[in-house]
Amino acid sequence: MTQKFELHSDYQPTGDQPTAIKQLIDGLDAGVREQTLLGVTGSGKTFTMANIIQDRQVPTLVLAHNKTLAAQLYSEFKSFFPDNEVHYFVSYFDYYQPEAYMASSDTYIEKDSKINDEIDRLRHAATTALLTRRDTIIIASVSCIYGIGSPESYESMSITLHVGERRQQDKLVRLLTDIQYQRNDIDFHRGTFRVRGDIVDVYPAGSDAAYRIEFFGDQVERLTRIDPLTGEILAEPEEVSIFPSSHYVTPKEKLAIAIEKIKEEFAERLEFFEKHDKLLEAQRLSQRTKYDIEMLEETGFVKGIENYSRYLTNREPGEQPATLMDYFSDDFLLLVDESHMTLPQVRGMYNGDRARKEVLVEYGFRMPSALDNRPLTFAEFDRHINQAIYVSATPGDYELAHSPEPAQQVIRPTGLIDPVIEIRPTTGQIDDLVAEIRDRTSKNQRVLVTTLTKRMAEDLSTYLQEINIKTAYIHSEVDTLERGDILKDLRMGVYDVLVGINLLREGLDL
Structure with missing residues (x-):
C-alpha cells in the first residue's frame, strides 16, 4: 500500500520554526549528510521534525536516549500523523540480568530477564510496518543498534494469503509452525494459532487483532480481521501477510x-x-x-x-549484525533527539558488551562466535546514516563538527522567556516545597520535583500523598509503558506533582 505522510495540526510553524524548517530542508535537498537543529527548551523542535518528515516522504527513524522520552515522542508523532504508521521500538525487557562470570570469585551469573509482552508486540509491529509501507516513523531508544536477526529471512519467511487462492490447510499449519507460531486451541494469544474444522485463526506477533482464514476445500474462501477476545469482525481484507513470531527465524x-x-x-x-x-x-x-x-x-x-546469530544470518567473523536500521530502505532519514545525550550512548554500547562476553568466552561459557551478537560500533552506526539531523538545546562537539551552521530555534512559538532561577537554603526545604506546591496547585498549575535518589523520590512522594497532595513518582524501575501514562495523568490533572531524579534533562514536553 502506497501512502504519503500527512501532518495533522491545528497550528502553523511560528517563531523561529519556519526559518529552521527551510534551512534544514534546503540542506537535505542539497544532499548535506548531517545537520544540527539547535533549539531551546519549549521552542517546538518536535513540530519542526514533523514538518521535515512530511516534506521528505521517506521512512524515518527518531532516536531518543531513554524509554520515557521515546514514549513521549511516540505519543506526539502519533497525534501528528494519525493516518500513517508510527511505531515504538525499545528494549522489551522489564528486567534484565545479563549472563556474566566473575573469575576472581568463580561466580557465574546466569542470564535472567522478564520480557514485556506488549513492547514485544510493538517491536514486531515496527519491523512489519518497515517491510510493508513507506510512510513509517519508528521512535526508538539506542537498543535499536542491537542485533535482531536478518530482515531478509524475516521477510522471506512471511506468509501472504489472498482470497480465492489455492492453498492446502495442513500445509499452512506446517508453515505457521516453521515461523515459530505455536498451535493452541485453548489459550489463544500472540504468536499462536488454532484450528477449528475448515477455519484457522492466527494471532500475529505484531498485532492486537487476529486473522481468520476460512477454507473451502483447498481454496482460501474468506479472510477476516477479528477481535481475538470477542470474535467481532473488524475488516475483510483481500490479502493478509503474517510475519514470523521471532526476529531470529531461519529457513x-x-x-x-x-x-x-x-x-x-x-x-x-x-x-x-x-x-x-x-x-x-x-x-x-x-x-x-x-x-x-x-x-x-x-x-x-x-x-x-542470538548468541549463534553469526551463523544464522550467514555472516563472517567480526561482520556487523543485522539491526533495526537494516530494516529501513537506503533513503531513510535519521532524527537524533537530545543528541548530546543519545550519541554518547551509541558510542559506549559496544565496549561494555564486548568486555563482558570476552570473559564468558575465555572461561568456556560461550564460543567465540557469541562475540558477534553485539551492538553496532559507532563507525558501523555512522555507515548506516543516509541523512541525519541532530536535535538538541546543547549540541555536543561531534554534532557541531560534522554539521554546517546549525539551524536555530531561539524564539518560542508561545513567546515565553526563560524562567528566573532562585537558590534557597536547605533549612526547612520540605515545608518551603509544600508551600510552593500549595501556591501552584491553587492556580491549577503543575509542579516537577527532582531528587538525588530513587528512594528519596518514593519517600517524598509518599509524604506528599499523606498530606493530601496528588503526587506520583517516576524513575527507571517504573514500568516503561506506565511512565507514559503517568506523564499523561500529570497533564490531565490526575496528579499535581511529579517527583523524579532527572526530570529536568528528560526532554519532557508537558
Whole structure:
C-alpha cells in the first residue's frame, strides 16, 4: 500500500520554526549528510521534525536516549500523523540480568530477564510496518543498534494469503509452525494459532487483532480481521501477510548449514581447551553447546539463540549484525533527539558488551562466535546514516563538527522567556516545597520535583500523598509503558506533582 505522510495540526510553524524548517530542508535537498537543529527548551523542535518528515516522504527513524522520552515522542508523532504508521521500538525487557562470570570469585551469573509482552508486540509491529509501507516513523531508544536477526529471512519467511487462492490447510499449519507460531486451541494469544474444522485463526506477533482464514476445500474462501477476545469482525481484507513470531527465524536450509558451522566451531574450541589442559572450560562448553545444538535441530529455536546469530544470518567473523536500521530502505532519514545525550550512548554500547562476553568466552561459557551478537560500533552506526539531523538545546562537539551552521530555534512559538532561577537554603526545604506546591496547585498549575535518589523520590512522594497532595513518582524501575501514562495523568490533572531524579534533562514536553 502506497501512502504519503500527512501532518495533522491545528497550528502553523511560528517563531523561529519556519526559518529552521527551510534551512534544514534546503540542506537535505542539497544532499548535506548531517545537520544540527539547535533549539531551546519549549521552542517546538518536535513540530519542526514533523514538518521535515512530511516534506521528505521517506521512512524515518527518531532516536531518543531513554524509554520515557521515546514514549513521549511516540505519543506526539502519533497525534501528528494519525493516518500513517508510527511505531515504538525499545528494549522489551522489564528486567534484565545479563549472563556474566566473575573469575576472581568463580561466580557465574546466569542470564535472567522478564520480557514485556506488549513492547514485544510493538517491536514486531515496527519491523512489519518497515517491510510493508513507506510512510513509517519508528521512535526508538539506542537498543535499536542491537542485533535482531536478518530482515531478509524475516521477510522471506512471511506468509501472504489472498482470497480465492489455492492453498492446502495442513500445509499452512506446517508453515505457521516453521515461523515459530505455536498451535493452541485453548489459550489463544500472540504468536499462536488454532484450528477449528475448515477455519484457522492466527494471532500475529505484531498485532492486537487476529486473522481468520476460512477454507473451502483447498481454496482460501474468506479472510477476516477479528477481535481475538470477542470474535467481532473488524475488516475483510483481500490479502493478509503474517510475519514470523521471532526476529531470529531461519529457513530450514539455512538452519541446517548454520548447525554444521556451529558444530565445526565447537569441535575447534573443544580441541583448544583440551590441548591447553583447560578441562573444566571444555566441560562447560560441551554441556552448553550440545544442548543448544539438539534444541536447534529439533525445534529450530533455543533460549539464547542470538548468541549463534553469526551463523544464522550467514555472516563472517567480526561482520556487523543485522539491526533495526537494516530494516529501513537506503533513503531513510535519521532524527537524533537530545543528541548530546543519545550519541554518547551509541558510542559506549559496544565496549561494555564486548568486555563482558570476552570473559564468558575465555572461561568456556560461550564460543567465540557469541562475540558477534553485539551492538553496532559507532563507525558501523555512522555507515548506516543516509541523512541525519541532530536535535538538541546543547549540541555536543561531534554534532557541531560534522554539521554546517546549525539551524536555530531561539524564539518560542508561545513567546515565553526563560524562567528566573532562585537558590534557597536547605533549612526547612520540605515545608518551603509544600508551600510552593500549595501556591501552584491553587492556580491549577503543575509542579516537577527532582531528587538525588530513587528512594528519596518514593519517600517524598509518599509524604506528599499523606498530606493530601496528588503526587506520583517516576524513575527507571517504573514500568516503561506506565511512565507514559503517568506523564499523561500529570497533564490531565490526575496528579499535581511529579517527583523524579532527572526530570529536568528528560526532554519532557508537558
